[in-house]
Amino acid sequence: MGVELRREQLVAELLDPRNGFERTRLPLEVRWDPLTGQSCRLLPAGSIPAPARHDLARLAEQSRDACPFCGDRLDRETPRFPAEVCEEGRFRSGEAVLFPNLVPYAKWSSVSVYSADRHLLPIDELSPSLVADNLETQVRFAAAVLSHDPSSSWVSINANHLPPSGSSVFHPHLQGSANPMATTMQRLLAGVDPADVRAYVETERERGERFIAGGAVEWLAAFAPLGPAELRAFVFGAASPAELRADVVRELAEGISAGLRVYAGLGFESFNLALYGAPPATPGYALSLRLVARAYYGPARRSDAMWSERLHWESATDLAPEHLADLARAGFANP
Numbered sequence: 001m002g003v004e005l006r007r008e009q010l011v012a013e014l015l016d017p018r019n020g021f022e023r024t025r026l027p028l029e030v031r032w033d034p035l036t037g038q039s040c041r042l043l044p045a046g047s048i049p050a051p052a053r054h055d056l057a058r059l060a061e062q063s064r065d066a067c068p069f070c071g072d073r074l075d076r077e078t079p080r081f082p083a084e085v086c087e088e089g090r091f092r093s094g095e096a097v098l099f100p101n102l103v104p105y106a107k108w109s110s111v112s113v114y115s116a117d118r119h120l121l122p123i124d125e126l127s128p129s130l131v132a133d134n135l136e137t138q139v140r141f142a143a144a145v146l147s148h149d150p151s152s153s154w155v156s157i158n159a160n161h162l163p164p165s166g167s168s169v170f171h172p173h174l175q176g177s178a179n180p181m182a183t184t185m186q187r188l189l190a191g192v193d194p195a196d197v198r199a200y201v202e203t204e205r206e207r208g209e210r211f212i213a214g215g216a217v218e219w220l221a222a223f224a225p226l227g228p229a230e231l232r233a234f235v236f237g238a239a240s241p242a243e244l245r246a247d248v249v250r251e252l253a254e255g256i257s258a259g260l261r262v263y264a265g266l267g268f269e270s271f272n273l274a275l276y277g278a279p280p281a282t283p284g285y286a287l288s289l290r291l292v293a294r295a296y297y298g299p300a301r302r303s304d305a306m307w308s309e310r311l312h313w314e315s316a317t318d319l320a321p322e323h324l325a326d327l328a329r330a331g332f333a334n335p
């Protein structure tokens with residue numbers, strides 16, 4: 001076993017005005033991700049305010065009339081791929097539709113809506129079939145791009161869901177990206193010895209406290225989360241999203257849907273997701289997914305990303321991974 005689940009406990013000491021300036025000791029813990037070495041700090045539960053709630057029905061009504069992803073407007077107002085990439089111009093699966101992103105975030109940048117008829121989709125209504133159909137359009141997009149432009153071999157599938165996550169369009173969607181070069185996280189993950197990835201998952205399976213569900217997709221609560229309530233999935237035997245079989249897409253979608261119901265139960269309404277592909281057939285590489293909850297906090301609706309997240313690459317969270325895993329095991333067992 002080549003991985004270490006490294007954690008160090010610290011105590012902050014101060015004279016607390018809330019308690020007559022008595023000497024008070026507050027615990028915190030620093031952990032390091034066993035694959036990338038990225039650190040995080042776990043604060044005592046209740047250190048961070050509850051996520052602010054949005055009036056989603058009102059936001060939906062305000063944005064619906066001008067929404068380019070709704071109904072017939074999608075056909076008129078979203079771009080199409082050239083025929084050499086997609087004969088029909090857009091990729092479709094079930095209700096999901098995928099089209100090029102007007103903003104070139106990547107050489108090949110896509111947007112895929114769960115449905116042109118679903119302008120409002122709270123995260124606990126992202127059913128396994130809605131998620132699976134949307135992922136399927138991204139898998140087809142990945143395969144078509146790789147066949148047309150094999151040099152754009154670093155493919156990822158991503159999501160910003162609602163404004164706290166960075167989404168600029170209210171209508172729920174996924175985003176695909178294919179570039180000739182890796183992002184920083186793709187490069188870090190591709191640089192990990194595949195035996196260490198396997199050892200990490202097996203260590204967590206044996207320990208049990210953060211392991212959630214196994215199968216073609218292995219689900220864990222992250223040991224050292226990148227953000228609130230991070231869930232991780234690993235797919236051994238696929239390096240690129242283009243290599244995902246339909247049954248594995250379905251299993252991945254079931255896990256994402258179950259994870260999002262857990263987030264909803266914790267009061268979250270927003271999330272980011274990334275499925276980090278490496279070039280197809282990269283030996284030993286396991287496709288991996290990271291899912292984090294996003295929120296504004298408190299009455300001033302402050303961001304959940306502070307100096308620690310943005311400039312030190314060290315998230316601060318008061319949600320213990322072991323507690324998240326307890327909730328998720330129950331949620332995954334009762335779809």
Ligand SMILES: [Zn+2]
Pocket residue numbers: 064067068069070118119171
């Ligand atoms: Zn819409």
